[in-house]
Amino acid sequence: MVSRMDRNELYPIGDVARRTGLSISAVRYYADADVVTPSASTPAGHRLYDVSAIARLELVRTLRELGAGLGEIRRVLAGEATLRELAATHLALLQRQEARLRRRRAVLSTILSQDSTAEQVLLMHKLAGMSDEERDRLIDEFWTEVCTGWEPPERMTEWWRAARPELPDYPTTAQLEAWIELAELVRDTEVRQAVRRELYEVCTTGAGPLMTSSPMLDRLEAATPIGQAAMDAAREQVPPDSPRGREIADQWIGWLTGIFATPDDPGTPDTPEFRIQTADHMLAGAEWDRTPPQPEGPFDRYMALVTTVNNAHQEQFPWEWLAAALRASARPAR
Structure with missing residues (x-):
């Protein structure tokens, strides 16, 4: 709007009000408050504004709509504060x-x-x-x-x-x-x-007592990197029957068969039947993920609420991918 005006012409307050969208009383108020003063006056005392003053009034209107105070606007117009600083201050205020x-x-x-x-x-x-x-x-x-x-x-x-x-x-x-x-x-x-x-x-x-003991918790935590490898492979769409799929299946079975191993008991033997049985358990886990039970006790509810507050919904475990990898690994390697 200002660019279409004569930069050498002085405009009366009524024209200024129409061009800026401010009321006449608002233009007067900003002049009386030393925010934007008139560029000149007629012999009769009527206020006149040049293009520069009108541009400043348009900026004042915009900043006021964004919530800036007169003191802040004065500092911006006087070059004591930048628009960037003012914007940062008011963004923080709006966020609060x-x-x-x-x-x-x-x-x-x-x-x-x-x-x-x-x-x-x-x-x-x-x-x-x-x-x-x-x-x-x-x-x-x-x-x-x-x-x-x-x-x-x-x-x-x-x-x-x-x-x-x-x-x-x-x-x-x-x-x-x-x-x-x-x-x-x-x-x-x-x-x-x-x-x-x-x-x-x-x-x-x-x-x-066994499942919450430190040795058992160490063994359970040992599955974390193997589970992460399975999630990475599933996300990357690695074929379950590929060499990488077999490697992950072997690692999973190696971990699973050793959980309850002791010096006197080597644990569950690694057989094709055990791998297929484990694959079936994986599919049961996938079904549980699709229709998880509602929290039953106050501890379950506590954990569910913490997850919501933290927005910490974890990536789903690739039960079906690992089941397929286990089934493929139960067959003799080619």
Whole structure:
């Protein structure tokens, strides 16, 4: 608009208002506030603006719509601050406002999904606005109480405590809703007691002591690089019956047959039948992945909520690819 104007001409305030989209009173206000002053005046005292002043008024209007204050605009027009600095400041402000709106939306969504009392609403609002330190303290208190009164395996305790929510600076509504539910869950004394009973039973009864022992956990963790190799191969569409597929199948079977091996018992023998049986188990795992059961206990719910808060949905394990590789490896190598 400014480019089509005569750069040497002076324009009355009415024309300036029409060209900038500002009201006449707004143009006067910015002049009186020393933001953009008139370029000249008529003998009768009417304000006149040149093209440069009109361009500055258009910039003022834009910056005001973006939320800039008059002090900030004055510094930009005076060359004391750059537009980039102003934009960075206001982007950070908008992001904080957006985060507050998301927290409010999460609280309101939770209220709609529950028959919440006034006290619960106040609590949800407080939980949504917790700092990182407050969230960490709440989770630490939860696990301290869960692990009090018995001696859980040290490695398991480390794993439980490591599975904690890490809410990002600008979380989604779903992440905030999950955090509110999780925070309410871990504050509940009955839930803490239920998780303690559940984990105590898992670790101390049946095969629990064996499966949670450090040697067994070491053996289970040894499968991680083999599983990663299978995921890489499946992602790269490596044929399961290829030499690389057979190598991964051999590694998997070598790991699996050695899990329960002892000096007196070499473990499960590696036979074609065992490989086919293992392949069937892989297909059962694929079916479980397609229709996973709903979390049954409070610990399962805790882990599901942590996954949502952290947006940590992991890549699916290639059960079917590994099953095919195991079946192919059960045949004699060509």
